[in-house]
Amino acid sequence: xxxxxxxxxxxxxxxxxxxxxxxxxxxxxxxxxxxxxxxxxxxxxxxxxxxxxxxxxxxxxxxxxxxxxxxxxxxxxxxxxxxxxxxxxxxxxxxxxxxxxxxxxxxxxxxxxxxxxxxxxxxxxxxxxxxxxxxxxxxxxxxxxxxxxxxxxxxxxxxxxxxxxxxxxxxxxxxxxxxxxxxxxxxxxxxxxxxxxxxxxxxxxxxxxx
Numbered sequence: 001x002x003x004x005x006x007x008x009x010x011x012x013x014x015x016x017x018x019x020x021x022x023x024x025x026x027x028x029x030x031x032x033x034x035x036x037x038x039x040x041x042x043x044x045x046x047x048x049x050x051x052x053x054x055x056x057x058x059x060x061x062x063x064x065x066x067x068x069x070x071x072x073x074x075x076x077x078x079x080x081x082x083x084x085x086x087x088x089x090x091x092x093x094x095x096x097x098x099x100x101x102x103x104x105x106x107x108x109x110x111x112x113x114x115x116x117x118x119x120x121x122x123x124x125x126x127x128x129x130x131x132x133x134x135x136x137x138x139x140x141x142x143x144x145x146x147x148x149x150x151x152x153x154x155x156x157x158x159x160x161x162x163x164x165x166x167x168x169x170x171x172x173x174x175x176x177x178x179x180x181x182x183x184x185x186x187x188x189x190x191x192x193x194x195x196x197x198x199x200x201x202x203x204x205x206x207x208x209x210x
Contacts, residue, residue, distance in 0.1 A: 013138040016127075020142025026119045027150035027192075028199040033119045036110045037151060038188040044167040047155025049103045051148025053096065053111060055141070057088045058120050062128040062140035069129045081124040082115065089114045119143060150195075157191045158182045 026032045033054070041047040061084050072080045093111050096104045104111070114120065123143055128136040159165055162182030164172035181187040 013134055016135050016139040017142035020139060020144070020146045021149070022146070024143070025146040025150065025199070026143055027147060028196060032122065033117050033147060034192075035113065036117070037147075037154060038185060038192065040107055040110055041151050041154035041158060041188060041191075042162065042183050043106075043159045044152060044155040045103065046106050047151035047153075048148065049096065049100075050107055050110065051144070051151040053092045053107075054114055054117060054120065054147055055144025056092050057085060057114050057117075058123060058144040058147075059137055059140045060088045060091075061085045061120060062123055062136045063133055065124045065128040066131060066133045066136035072129075077129065078121075078125070081121060081129070085120055085124065086115045119147060153195055154188065154191050157194075158187055162187065 020026070022029075024030055027034070027037055036050050036054070040050050061081070064084050065081055068080075089112065092114070096107065096111060123140055127139045131139070156166065159167075159182075160171060161179045163178055164170055164176045179187070182191070
């Protein structure tokens with residue numbers, strides 16, 4: 001058997017993972033889950049924490065939904081998916097409290113709002129409920145890490161320009177005058193728009209080259 005034939009069965013899972021990072025990035029392409037992206041990305045740590053919390057819930061809920069997809073009646077599938085998601089949101093809520101109360105306070109109500117994050121419920125309904133466990137986990141991981149990358153990107157720009165720090169460490173000199181707007185909602189919209197422009201330009205450039 002050739003190397004190509006040996007690796008071929010892994011390709012669907014890799015495609016499912018990669019598309020969430022780039023082709024179907026939940027923030028920069030699909031524009032979903034904007035509420036936490038704009039609200040808690042005033043620092044790198046907060047952005048990464050929200051991204052990883054969402055990724056954990058996304059992977060675990062997609063795995064469970066895929067496992068029980070044939071057992072759930074179609075009439076109650078959405079309610080069942082929300083119940084599964086809420087279970088893992090509760091788990092991640094307690095985990096964040098145990099790890100860091102400062103991060104827990106910074107994320108606030110947006111941890112609980114992961115339950116209604118359209119990224120997570122959407123992947124459960126559109127993908128996990130129709131595909132086997134392996135593919136569902138790969139898809140959830142891709143979307144989750146794509147969401148985390150987006151939160152990190154916004155948090156990095158906003159923290160550097162808004163405070164002169166990166167993950168709490170000062171990177172700009174004492175003479176730097178912080179841009180206060182970056183810590184406010186207006187700054188979040190401005191940074192998001194800038195990243196969207198860059199992301200779309202890169203996609204168009206790649207398409208032209210292809």
